[in-house]
Amino acid sequence: MWRRVLTRRCFSHNAVKERVKTIPPINEFMKQSATINAGTETQDLEKTSNLDGKRYFIETYGCQMNEADSEIVNSILQANGMSQTKVLADSDLILLNTCAIRENAENKVLQRLNEIRNEKNKNKHGFLIGVLGCMAERMKVDLIEKNKAVDIVVGPDAYRDLPRLVSDLMVFLV
Numbered sequence: 001m002w003r004r005v006l007t008r009r010c011f012s013h014n015a016v017k018e019r020v021k022t023i024p025p026i027n028e029f030m031k032q033s034a035t036i037n038a039g040t041e042t043q044d045l046e047k048t049s050n051l052d053g054k055r056y057f058i059e060t061y062g063c064q065m066n067e068a069d070s071e072i073v074n075s076i077l078q079a080n081g082m083s084q085t086k087v088l089a090d091s092d093l094i095l096l097n098t099c100a101i102r103e104n105a106e107n108k109v110l111q112r113l114n115e116i117r118n119e120k121n122k123n124k125h126g127f128l129i130g131v132l133g134c135m136a137e138r139m140k141v142d143l144i145e146k147n148k149a150v151d152i153v154v155g156p157d158a159y160r161d162l163p164r165l166v167s168d169l170m171v172f173l174v
Contacts, residue, residue, distance in 0.1 A: 050167055052081035057091035061109055062099020066133055070097045073132065073159055080163040088119065092173070093128045093166055098135035106135055110147070117149035126173040128152060128166065132159070 056077055060070040073095065074084060085091050094116055099105045109131070116129055130152035131143055137155030144150055152165050 050170065051077075051163060054082045054092040054166075054170065055085040055090055056082050056093040056095060057085055057088050058095040058097060059112070060097045061105050062097070062101065062133070066097050066099050069133060069156060069159070073097065073162065076159060076162060077166075082163075082166075088116070089123065091127055092170070093130065095130045095132055098131060098133040100134035100138045106139075109135060113143075113147055113149060117147070120149055128169055128173065130154060130162075130166075132156075132162075 058070055058073065060066050077093075078084070082093070088094060096109055096112060096116075098109050113129070113131070120127065120129065128151045129149050131150055132154050133156060136143065136153045140153045140155075143153050151169055152162075154162055154165065
């Protein structure tokens with residue numbers, strides 16, 4: 001019996017490895033997704049054309065899943081005309097992609113939000129601050145009401161709405 005279980009596990013592991021080989025890279029996936037959904041979601045994406053030329057900065061905290069989510073967010077924002085910057089001061093949108101698994105990660109994000117809020121108060125041009133991911137979903141009320149610097153809170157299931165949310169809030173930037 002032990003041998004059968006071991007054989008099944010190896011087979012399923014190999015099957016998973018073979019399946020992973022057929023999954024396209026994220027950029028190709030986004031192109032395929034846009035083609036498949038040509039009549040619905042891509043029309044929604046076109047409505048956010050006022051994001052052209054806007055820049056965003058993203059920091060990722062947590063696990064590899066958060067890294068993958070950040071790549072998805074990158075693809076979505078770039079498909080809507082935004083470009084990524086590595087300099088926080090040059091951005092129109094600052095995103096922190098978070099993890100809720102470890103308390104230490106949450107504390108780091110909260111500390112970083114305080115630093116960004118101070119930068120926002122010193123900065124001459126306004127920018128939006130968004131918190132993404134599991135922590136954002138879990139602490140959404142606290143992030144918006146207690147940490148007054150946070151403009152956007154988006155959980156993992158709502159990344160596609162990000163361009164619309166950003167577009168709606170960009171109007172209020174000075």
